[in-house]
Amino acid sequence: MWAPDEDVAKLIFFGLYALQHRGQEAAGMAVSDGHRVVVYKDTGLVAQVFNETNLAALDGHIGIGHTRYSTTGSSTWENAQPTFRSVPHRNDSIALGHNGNLTNTLELAQKVHRGNGHIGSTTDSDIITALLAQHTGTLEEALKDVASILEGAFSLVVMDETTVYGVRDPAGVRPLSIGRLTSGGWVIASETCALDIVGAQFVRDVEPGEIVAVDEHGLRSMIFAKPEPKLCIFEYVYLSRPDSVLEGKTVHDTRRAMGAILAEEAPVSADLVIGVPDTGPVAAAGYAEASGIPYGEGLIKNRYVGRTFIQPTQTLRQMGIRLKLNPLKEAIKGKRLIVVDDSIVRGNTTRQIVKMLREAGATEVHLRITSPPIRWPCYYGIDMATRQELIASDLEVDEICQFIGADSLAYLTLPGLVRATGKPNEGFCRACFDGVYPIRIPEDPGQMKFILEPAPQRSEA
Ligand code: SF4
Numbered sequence: 163m164w165a166p167d168e169d170v171a172k173l174i175f176f177g178l179y180a181l182q183h184r185g186q187e188a189a190g191m192a193v194s195d196g197h198r199v200v201v202y203k204d205t206g207l208v209a210q211v212f213n214e215t216n217l218a219a220l221d222g223h224i225g226i227g228h229t230r231y232s233t234t235g236s237s238t239w240e241n242a243q244p245t246f247r248s249v250p251h252r253n254d255s256i257a258l259g260h261n262g263n264l265t266n267t268l269e270l271a272q273k274v275h276r277g278n279g280h281i282g283s284t285t286d287s288d289i290i291t292a293l294l295a296q297h298t299g300t301l302e303e304a305l306k307d308v309a310s311i312l313e314g315a316f317s318l319v320v321m322d323e324t325t326v327y328g329v330r331d332p333a334g335v336r337p338l339s340i341g342r343l344t345s346g347g348w349v350i351a352s353e354t355c356a357l358d359i360v361g362a363q364f365v366r367d368v369e370p371g372e373i374v375a376v377d378e379h380g381l382r383s384m385i386f387a388k389p390e391p392k393l394c395i396f397e398y399v400y401l402s403r404p405d406s407v408l409e410g411k412t413v414h415d416t417r418r419a420m421g422a423i424l425a426e427e428a429p430v431s432a433d434l435v436i437g438v439p440d441t442g443p444v445a446a447a448g449y450a451e452a453s454g455i456p457y458g459e460g461l462i463k464n465r466y467v468g469r470t471f472i473q474p475t476q477t478l479r480q481m482g483i484r485l486k487l488n489p490l491k492e493a494i495k496g497k498r499l500i501v502v503d504d505s506i507v508r509g510n511t512t513r514q515i516v517k518m519l520r521e522a523g524a525t526e527v528h529l530r531i532t533s534p535p536i537r538w539p540c541y542y543g544i545d546m547a548t549r550q551e552l553i554a555s556d557l558e559v560d561e562i563c564q565f566i567g568a569d570s571l572a573y574l575t576l577p578g579l580v581r582a583t584g585k586p587n588e589g590f591c592r593a594c595f596d597g598v599y600p601i602r603i604p605e606d607p608g609q610m611k612f613i614l615e616p617a618p619q620r621s622e623a
Contacts, residue, residue, distance in 0.1 A: 163360075164224050164326045164376040165347025171220035174227040177349070177356040178208045183403060184261070184352060185231030188242035192257030194323045195222035199255045203228075203242040224326055224377075226319040228259035232285075232545065240283040247282075247295040254322045256294050256301065260287035261352050262315030262336045262543040265603050270312070290318065302384070305329060305373050309386045314601055315394075315542035317368070319350055325377040326350065333392035333601055334370030335542045335591055337408060340381070341365055348376035353406040364407065392600040395590040396544060398583055399533040400441055400504045409585055414444055419582035420532040420574055421448025421502055428572030429453060430500060430528045436460030438503040438515060439487065445532045446502035453500075460494045460501075460519070461487045483514040495523030505533045506562065507546055509553035513566040520567075529568040534576045534595040535559065541603045542591065 163170055163177070171193050178189055189211040190203025200220055204211040208229060228243040244257040264270065264286040271289055274281055279296040281288050290308060297304035301322050309316075315335035320327040328350035330338045341349040341362030349362040357364055368374055370389035375382045394401070397408060404414035421444070435457045437446030443459070450457030464486055499519060506512050516527050535554030540546050549555050553562055563571035576595055580587045593599045 163226070163347065163349050165343055165345065165349070166223045166378075167345055168223065168343065168347055170223055170225040171217045173349075173360045174225050175208065175212050175217055176359050177351055178212075178227045178229055180356040180359040180403075181229055181352055182208050184401070185229035187232055188230035188239070189228065190230075190242050190244050190259075191220060191225060191227040192244040192246065192321060193220040193222040193225035194321065196224070196324055199246065199257055199321065199323055201244055201246045201257055203239075203244065205239055205242060224321055224324065226257055226259050226321050226326060228319075238283075241285045241288075243285075243287055245283070245285070245288045245291040247291050249295045249301075251298065252301065254301065256291055257321050258287060258291045258294070259319045260285075260290060261317040261338075262331065263541060264289070264312055264316060265314035265541055265601060266312070267314075268604070273311075286314075290316070294320070301325070301327075302373075302375065306384060306386045309373065317352060325375050327376075328368045328374045329386075330368040330370055330372055332371040332387040332390050333591065334367075334389065335392060335394050335601075337393070337397060337402070337406075338368040339364060339366075339407075340368060340374065348381060350374070350376070353402055355403045355406045358405070367409075390600075391589050392591040393589060394542065394544075395579060395583070395592050396505075396533070396540070396594060399579070401544070404441075404444055409583070411584060416582050416584075417441060417444040417532065418448035418451075419584075420579060421445030421450075421530075422452035423578040423582055424502070424530050424532055424572070424574045425449040425452035427575060427578055428530055430530075430570055430572075432498040432500045432526065432528055434458050434460065434494065434497045435500045435502065436494070438501060439463035441504040441532070442502045445504070446500075449500065449502055449530060455500065458493050460490050460499065461515070462490060463487055483511060483518060487515065487518070489518055489522035491522045494519060497524055498526040498528070499524045500528045500530055501568075502530045502532060504531070505536055506531060506553060506566070507536060508551055509562060509565055516567045526569045527567075528570045529563075529566065529572075531571070531573045533579060534573050535562075536594045538594050538597045538599075540594050541599070542593075542601065544594075546594065 188205045189208045192201045244259045246257045248255040267286045274292045277296045279292045293308045294304045316331045317336040317338040318329040341357035371387035373384045398416045402413045435446045435450040437443030537554050
């Protein structure tokens with residue numbers, strides 16, 4: 163964010179608050195008053211990391227923020243972002259926040275070491291900062307050169323003392339949007355819901371392969387690579403907030419369309435359509451409207467379950483899904499239910515939901531999923547599971563149905579999902595569904611998350 167006359171730290175705090183769903187492991191912020199960059203970060207949720215006192219110390223008119231969801235590196239303080247480097251040979255410093263995951267991390271780390279640089283943490287993001295710091299040109303030149311050798315998914319916000327940059331990989335796997343404050347300031351954020359919360363008007367997306375810079379000279383654009391758009395289609399299914407706009411359409415509308423198409427593709431006779439929060443209810447409403455079966459609330463979410471520092475005991479583990487969801491018994495008792503959810507990863511959570519609904523009195527449970535079966539892991543920023551852990555990697559739909567204990571199970575087809583977005587098929591990454599990875603992945607991708615950590619020091623996030 164670049165915004166003279168604004169309390170940038172507070173605006174970024176609220177922006178991060180709106181983006182909390184994208185990462186709950188750590189939060190951080192870097193702010194500059196034009197002369198000095200100050201960074202504050204810690205593990206925990208945005209509201210656990212920041213308070214009036216530390217926000218007051220982050221004084222300035224330029225800043226970036228980050229909420230961390232680990233894809234490379236353990237969940238530790240060192241791996242929280244923004245990453246920071248002072249750059250003596252340029253007489254400035256760099257702070258960087260990264261959304262996504264690189265796929266040529268080891269090659270890049272070797273390049274840092276060959277240039278006598280050091281990597282301060284075990285994240286791919288810190289490698290980008292190290293490469294930028296060891297470049298001998300200006301930060302703008304460094305960004306162009308470094309961005310063109312990164313592979314994988316990267317939506318970046320980068321700053322020095324005076325300028326904020328937004329960078330998006332040539333495939334534009336993760337979103338990145340630009341907004342304008344009424345006071346004239348500029349905002350760059352992962353989702354448009356963060357623009358809304360700070361009162362910024364959406365201007366446009368940062369294009370795949372583009373670097374934008376904002377400072378006292380306004381907004382400038384530089385192209386570092388030919389765009390080959392492959393937006394993550396899972397952003398529509400699960401990741402993005404429903405009130406965010408992706409490619410000109412709200413995620414809410416797309417999810418509703420997914421539900422309607424699912425009703426066409428997989429009809430079933432039932433009394434009530436319910437959705438599994440957070441994403442399911444909107445799609446369930448679409449399914450209900452298209453099928454003519456009434457929609458109702460059947461599962462209530464405890465909204466304040468997030469990251470907790472309480473170690474799970476056996477009793478807490480047995481509570482399982484009930485920590486997050488509670489059935490509305492009166493609404494579902496004696497009913498044949500259609501239950502709409504976004505995806506099935508390992509299958510254990512879905513199995514618990516089906517069991518809980520039956521215990522609450524549902525006579526039939528028909529599960530409808532608004533995405534195709536997830537058969538392949540993601541290497542571009544979603545730490546879903548390994549291929550072995552994905553239930554659909556080696557089980558057919560009827561076998562999965564048996565495992566989760568539903569009366570029937572049906573998934574939205576890939577053409578149906580693409581149709582719901584209203585965009586052409588070739589503009590998306592869909593690799594977790596069809597195994598076609600649009601960006602090169604390492605030959606042995608199994609250890610990508612901990613690729614920079616020596617084995618004895620690894621700790622599971
Ligand atoms: Fe998105 Fe799936 Fe592609 Fe990962 S593999 S970027 S989750 S579509």
